[in-house]
Amino acid sequence: MNTDPTAPSDPIVEDIEAAPVVAAAGPPQPTGENCGNCGAPLFGEHCYNCGQPDHGLVRHFSSVMGDFADTVLQIDTRLTRTLAPLLLRPGYLSREYFAGRRVRYVSPVRLFFFISVVAFFVAQWSVNANGGGRIVQMDKNSITSATTVEEVEHQRDAALKGMNVGEQAASNVPGVARDLDKAEAKLRKEADARIAEINAAKAAGKPPPDHSDPLTFGDNDKPWDPVTHPIKVDSLPDFANRWLNQLAGQTRGNLERIRQDPTVLLDAWLSAVPSTLFVLLPLFALLLKLAYFFKRRLYMEHFIVALHSHAFLCFALLLALVFSGMADVAPQKWLRAILDLAEAAIIVWMPIYLWLMQKRVYAQGWIMTTLKFWMIGTVYVVLLSLGAAVSLLVKLVWL
Numbered sequence: 001m002n003t004d005p006t007a008p009s010d011p012i013v014e015d016i017e018a019a020p021v022v023a024a025a026g027p028p029q030p031t032g033e034n035c036g037n038c039g040a041p042l043f044g045e046h047c048y049n050c051g052q053p054d055h056g057l058v059r060h061f062s063s064v065m066g067d068f069a070d071t072v073l074q075i076d077t078r079l080t081r082t083l084a085p086l087l088l089r090p091g092y093l094s095r096e097y098f099a100g101r102r103v104r105y106v107s108p109v110r111l112f113f114f115i116s117v118v119a120f121f122v123a124q125w126s127v128n129a130n131g132g133g134r135i136v137q138m139d140k141n142s143i144t145s146a147t148t149v150e151e152v153e154h155q156r157d158a159a160l161k162g163m164n165v166g167e168q169a170a171s172n173v174p175g176v177a178r179d180l181d182k183a184e185a186k187l188r189k190e191a192d193a194r195i196a197e198i199n200a201a202k203a204a205g206k207p208p209p210d211h212s213d214p215l216t217f218g219d220n221d222k223p224w225d226p227v228t229h230p231i232k233v234d235s236l237p238d239f240a241n242r243w244l245n246q247l248a249g250q251t252r253g254n255l256e257r258i259r260q261d262p263t264v265l266l267d268a269w270l271s272a273v274p275s276t277l278f279v280l281l282p283l284f285a286l287l288l289k290l291a292y293f294f295k296r297r298l299y300m301e302h303f304i305v306a307l308h309s310h311a312f313l314c315f316a317l318l319l320a321l322v323f324s325g326m327a328d329v330a331p332q333k334w335l336r337a338i339l340d341l342a343e344a345a346i347i348v349w350m351p352i353y354l355w356l357m358q359k360r361v362y363a364q365g366w367i368m369t370t371l372k373f374w375m376i377g378t379v380y381v382v383l384l385s386l387g388a389a390v391s392l393l394v395k396l397v398w399l
Contacts, residue, residue: 082106086312087319090353091360094308098301108307115311116277119318126321143187147208149195156191160184276387277314281306284380291372292362305361309354316353320346351377 028043033054035047045054082105085092093105143159146152201208231244281303288302320343327339354377359369 078104078106082111083315086111086308086315090355090357091308094305094357094361097304097308108304108311112281112307112311112314115318116314119314119321122318122321126325143190143194146194147198149198152191152194152198156187159187276384276391277310280380280383280387281310283383284310284376287376287379291376292364295362305357309357312353312357313350316346316350 031042031044031054033042034040035042035050035052035054037052038047038050040047040049042054046052047054082093093108096102096105097108143152143155146155198208230241231248232241233244236244285299285303285306288305289297289299292302323339323343323346327336327343330336330339355369355373358373358376359366362369364372
């Protein structure tokens with residue numbers, strides 16, 4: 001220490017002298033208990049010798065569930081510190097993670113995993129709830145499988161009568177009348193097309209074409225049959241053709257189930273969407289890596305951005321579903337209007353959020369950010385559409 005009062009002061013020394021003295025923490029003290037596994041004395045919640053935790057499952061159930069929530073879901077103050085910026089502050093969580101401030105927030109992997117599972121669980125429940133209350137449910141194939149003009153007209157008139165009843169019952173629901181008008185026009189078009197098929201077949205002296213089987217193929221559009229009309233690819237071995245016919249049988253059975261209840265397919269497809277997003281996450285991170293190649297960022301940094309952006313999308317979808325469900329049961333018109341406005345605001349906020357997030361995380365100019373956002377978004381929508389199509393085809397076989 002400099003004792004000469006006339007000597008120039010050293011700011012570093014002054015800072016050190018002004019810094020508060022922090023007492024060094026002493027060594028951990030024994031708890032007075034021994035490890036149940038190796039018998040070593042315990043100095044905390046875990047044995048220093050074998051690593052076994054002091055607390056097992058043989059304790060109060062509330063304590064076990066508390067540990068589960070903290071370990072798996074991280075439901076504590078970290079959750080409240082995470083959800084608000086996730087929804088309202090684009091890019092904030094990613095920048096905090098890169099700055100090393102991680103322990104105060106829910107980890108990106110857990111955040112995306114559980115929000116996506118909850119979101120698509122609510123989506124499935126919403127589909128089932130709305131599907132169970134459908135006003136009109138008609139078998140579209142009743143018209144296309146009719147063999148006479150009289151049958152077609154009878155099926156058409158019965159379906160139109162049911163649609164009129166449904167329109168009267170839901171006259172106060174916005175958008176229902178417009179959707180039913182479109183369904184009526186489509187129904188009339190199908191009926192006219194079937195009548196034309198019947199008349200053409202009658203003029204040619206042939207029976208009208210049968211469209212009742214959901215699985216047909218070949219030049220003559222003949223229904224699939226495992227014996228009389230199986231699938232056979234000459235370039236494939238016998239076991240591969242047998243496997244294709246087995247899949248065809250499963251597909252036809254599932255198509256029959258879907259014909260009876262279309263929500264079965266949508267429900268199954270929604271259950272596969274989270275796994276599809278998990279597959280697309282690395283691809284989205286790769287798109288970010290390519291778009292910002294000269295930023296010299298590690299791939300895992302882009303993966304963190306992908307996790308946070310997908311977690312936001314799932315969270316926004318969850319809120320939109322909640323607002324939509326609340327609007328359906330709201331007793332007052334003004335309350336329904338507010339909930340519909342909140343749902344619309346969430347949907348509009350989603351692309352704006354992602355755009356601002358990309359700008360704040362990568363800190364490029366607005367023009368380059370907008371251009372890259374458009375390019376990445378276009379490619380990702382194509383990949384998402386392909387993933388959804390593949391999931392749909394898979395679910396046609398394995399419902």
